[in-house]
Amino acid sequence: MAQPQREVFESHKRSNWVRMRTLVILRWFAVIGQIGAILVAIYVFGLSLEIGLIAVVVALPVLLNLVSMFLYPESRRLAEGEAGLMIGFDLLQLGVLLYLTGGLNNPFTLLILAPVTVASTVLPLRSTMVLGAITLAIITLLRSQSLPIKTAGGFELLLPDLFVFGFWVALMIGVVFVAVYARQVTQETLSMGEALAATQMALAREQKLTDLGGVVAAAAHELGTPLATIKLVSSELVDELEGKEELQEDARLIREQADRCRDILQSMGRAGKEDHLLRHALWETVIREASEPHLDRGKVVRISINPPNEGDWRQPTITRSPEIIHGVRNLVQNAVDFAESTVRVNVSWTDNLLTLQINDDGPGFPQSVLGRIGDPFVRRRRADGRGGQRPGYQGMGLGLFIAKTLLERSGATISFANAGPQSGSGRERGALISVQWPRASIEASQGALGDNTPIT
Template structure:
């Protein structure tokens, strides 16, 4: 039996946006930007090395210094060629790129006077670039590397050969002061630039999350209008089916083998009529705005699961944490009825022998887990559950027959159920169990987590 109805019938509030966001370490950094910065550095270094002796009269080891610059030139040419295949770097690649620039500047400074060189401050440039785009751990590592390089420049650099007429000799104490100033500057720049950049990233991700939430709300509203329109359009053909079924039942001999089928057709058409009437009902209809009486969490589960119970599937409800009497009550609202009802219906439908519902209650949170011993979710769809029009048709259709009445594979039910539960402040997540880890084994696990204000208090 495929898990199609799971994907088609039953998502993490903010995780729906998946701006994911997620970890900044997974960000991708434009290689073109780093290439351009390095080209500017190579050009400036080359011009300075070729003109400093004539303009200032300082004797420097020109060939070794040019060789260091030439290595950067070759590496940057390789990076440009690589950019055609992959125009982005991971954070790890970017920190290696900037770390090399720091080391290259360090070697140049050691050949050209160290901290006596007025261009020593440029060793902070790669750190500033890195702090604007890397994560905290890598920025800390790059700051440590920069500090170590400044220390090497202070201790091991070759002194400048000033002309005799206007030579300058800096005292070790003054050079130590320059080292301390540059080191403190490195720490300050790294901290400040990282904080400013992180604030910008957080704001951008919050904007993305709000845009995605708005888009999801618009989709849910459109689906509600579609449901009302569908209920209206389907009313006439469903009425015709009911009339024909009634006439067939009246004309059918009592001993006919088709009697049970006709009765099933009548009962299902009546059920469809009730469902369509519920979909078409206006939210401001009489009595619709009355508050729903709060019930204990176990009572809510039992009430929601009642229409979907199967005689051959056991429903086990377990409460952990607070005692049931002390658990915060929940209103039996339409969101809970339809959202949890969808989850429980599909758990019952795909379970082999049992469905386990676990409630963990404490004063500030309620965690509900629904697990069944069925086939579980297709692994390839786990990350996409909660999105509309998700289907495992191609992957699973040929493996096991679909249960009759299992529903479609468009994923709208899962999307709608999650939207409804999120309106109550819940976060929904999906997983498959591990064989032998629980009584239901490797079946599907759906977790609904209310933290902070519970639905009854909202």
């Protein structure tokens, strides 16, 4: 997914993440906690506070909650600006309340981390940065400006300056760290969720195409006999209607349309009947089927078969599963996209393993992203800024993630590496993707064909 599209997509999704009811409930909990802390401070510890001003500040979120509950339905989801304003209000309300209750001398100042943490998980980066800057400004202001907390005897409760300074530094670092940490975890979760949804869509599409191919193949098989009969009869009519030009032309038209139906069915399906044979194929056949859409894209795709030197040299028959076909197709697509001229697909097997290696002659994976290949939304493969040379695609990551997820789902182990420097050049000679399956996980069992079953 291209970076501008990704940012718009992220902003659009995040703008409708949070319901107003969620923030209203959190605000009720905050108000109850504030009232409880104030009552304990006054009646248990006998502290002297500005009760009038504090009551006004605590009443503001109560009033906002009541207005929100009456004006908006509980299921209303907040846009980016609305969520930002509501979290900003909570931040300012808490800042004013801390100003009235001792500033950084109040241990509850730590709660100022809560609004910016919530913002970092539900708001886009721009709004999060704005609220983070406001939080840092409030903390800095509270360091030097606040009303003191006094005991009943008028004694001011003040921490040593060194403690206040340390608390200020800790809060400043905490705001940045907690916000970045929460946002990064949320981003990873969001990216993984989107990528898994895309994987499921790709698998569902591949499954539908597979099912559709079987239906079309069966239709081509079943309609073959009546179409052949129509063509035969129409050809005889053409001969018998010699001299009757108009009727003969109609008979020719019937024959041509029968041929056209035959060609259409042949173009839509290759096999003749949906049976168990279509569910299994030779190891090489499945790889060629998966690679076929990328064989005519201007690059040479060489598929080589390497039977074992020892053991059973016969090529195994495997299950033709949508996961394997779609996953291998994505890997070949990625190799063709970045290859300069040639992609080598090596198919091999042993008594225990089936191995597929895909090697292109492009610049290879940059070391900066090699360890993250297969994670969703790793957007660049090259570090030289030549991403625009990739024909027809922008960015990388989601396709490889889908391929990796689907292939691992089929029992494969996949690894990404660079094939190594060319002799004497010091230049990487392309990316190397290796996929291995335990033979027992995808090999068709003996006698798996069974009886043919009709399509319903």
